[in-house]
Amino acid sequence: MCLTCVLPLMVSGPAPVFPTTAPEPGWLKEKSGGSITWTGCAGFILDVDGERICFDPYASNPGLRDTLFRPARPDHALVERTFGEVSGIFVGHTHFDHAMDVAPLAKANPGCVVHGSTTTTEICRRQGVPDEQLHPVEDGSRVTIGPFTVEAIASRHGTVPIASRIDVIELRGEGMPKTVFRWPRGQVFAYRVEVGGLSLHLQTSAGIEDAPLARQEPVDVLIACLAARQGTEGYFRRLGEQLRPKVIIPCHHDNFFRPLSEPPRPVARLDWPGFLDDVAQLADAYGTRLVQLPRGVPVAF
Ligand SMILES: [Zn+2]
Ligand SMILES: [Zn+2]
Numbered sequence: 001m002c003l004t005c006v007l008p009l010m011v012s013g014p015a016p017v018f019p020t021t022a023p024e025p026g027w028l029k030e031k032s033g034g035s036i037t038w039t040g041c042a043g044f045i046l047d048v049d050g051e052r053i054c055f056d057p058y059a060s061n062p063g064l065r066d067t068l069f070r071p072a073r074p075d076h077a078l079v080e081r082t083f084g085e086v087s088g089i090f091v092g093h094t095h096f097d098h099a100m101d102v103a104p105l106a107k108a109n110p111g112c113v114v115h116g117s118t119t120t121t122e123i124c125r126r127q128g129v130p131d132e133q134l135h136p137v138e139d140g141s142r143v144t145i146g147p148f149t150v151e152a153i154a155s156r157h158g159t160v161p162i163a164s165r166i167d168v169i170e171l172r173g174e175g176m177p178k179t180v181f182r183w184p185r186g187q188v189f190a191y192r193v194e195v196g197g198l199s200l201h202l203q204t205s206a207g208i209e210d211a212p213l214a215r216q217e218p219v220d221v222l223i224a225c226l227a228a229r230q231g232t233e234g235y236f237r238r239l240g241e242q243l244r245p246k247v248i249i250p251c252h253h254d255n256f257f258r259p260l261s262e263p264p265r266p267v268a269r270l271d272w273p274g275f276l277d278d279v280a281q282l283a284d285a286y287g288t289r290l291v292q293l294p295r296g297v298p299v300a301f
Contacts, residue, residue, distance in 0.1 A: 017253065017272050018264045019292050022299045027291045028220065028247060032147075032196035035298035038249070039082055040264065041097050041256045042204040042225055047298065048195050051146030053088040055191065056098040056204050057105050064257045067180040072100045080108045082260070082296075088145040091116030092204030093157060094123055094171075094186035097256045103127035115143060115150070119171050119186025126176055137189060139212050148195045153216065155190040156207025159231025192216060198301070201243055204252065207232050208239070218244040221301075222288075225252035226275060227267045236278040244286045248279060249293055264295055 034048030042056040059082040060075045079101045086109050091099050094117060103124045106114050113135050114124050121134040135143070139154035160167075168177070168184040177183050188207065193200045200221040206229035222245035229235045239245075253272075254264035266272065282288035293299055 017266055017270070018295065020294050022294060022297055023291050025300065027289070028198070028301050030198055030220070032198050032301055034147075034195070034301060036293065036301045037298045038251060038293040038295055040254055040260055040295050042092060042202075042252045044202065044223065044251070045083060045086070045298075046148065046193065046195065046200075048147045051148065052084070052086045053090065053145055053148055053150070054083055054086045054105075055090045055202055056092050057083045057086075057089060058097055058099075058101050058256070059083070059260055060101050061256055061259050062096075062100075062180055063259070067096065067257065069179060071176060071178060072096060072180045072183070074101050074104045076104045076108070078260070079104050085109060087112050088143070088148070088150070089114045089116075090150060090191050090202075091120045092155075092190065092202070093117065093188040094119045094184050096180045096183040098204065099123065100180065100183060103129050106133050113145075115152070117187035117189065119184055122171055123176070123183070126171075126174075139189075140215070148193055151192040151194075153190040153192060153201075154209045154212040155188045155203070155205065156209050156232075157185055157188050158206030158225065158228030160228045161231075192219070201239075201245070203239060206235055206252075208235065210238075213238070213242050216242055218242075219246075221245060221247045221249060223249045223251055226250050226270060227252040228269070230269060230271070236282060240282045240286060240288065245282070245288050246286075247289050247291050248282060249291050250275065254295070260296070 032048050037045040041058050043058050044055045059078045106129045115135045115137050118136045121136045137152035142151045171184045191202045199219040201219045202223045206225045279290045
């Protein structure tokens, strides 16, 4: 860590993991005129010119016991209250903490389309989402919704100790998984969003697929999953070399078994100091600035 990074820490102490206030208005030089909301885990809402799209919408947070032993029972009222009206839903992969609230949100927004892997679209179809609302994506596919253009980027999942060995990959049989924990992973995607001259890269799981990432141009904002990144060698170095972000926003760093009504707590093995070291290296190399979004608060961008 260089001296210019250390000095502010000596004066103010390290940044809290979960701030409750929005970053200073100048956190992004060029502005889209819209807002960005981190909703917890890997969930985000982008709202520009009244058009709203979201990524990995997840609010139901069933808790560890229900995750292990019960089928998914989304909290429909909470999902609708958290995400409201959306015209597009983009899903990184089909694990419950990214996808279990997608179908109820899609059904509450009959005009919106769900974009994700064939596993994601199939699990939504099994919950009664009509085909016209389901759009499977492939690596490199692009879709335009109002002011947003969104590109799907094939990616990989982070390595979760033990869980990775018993992970369900594809949807089996006819019905729904018997427990929340058995929701399949399916193919994993990152997404690039272009809006009003700004670019954002959402790395919603902490694995990397080299060739699709190598296709990417530098971005203004890198939104990066922190959970289970330890198994991906050089995770931030490789993202940084390719994307050269002006700003990095952490996500998937809160414990997603706790309800949204309680203050966020760190996910297991977060290693926040290690993350700050990685950010300091990005700052040295590319001038990247760390920006933390308070959960559930729309922030101008
Ligand atoms: Zn996952
Ligand atoms: Zn996850």
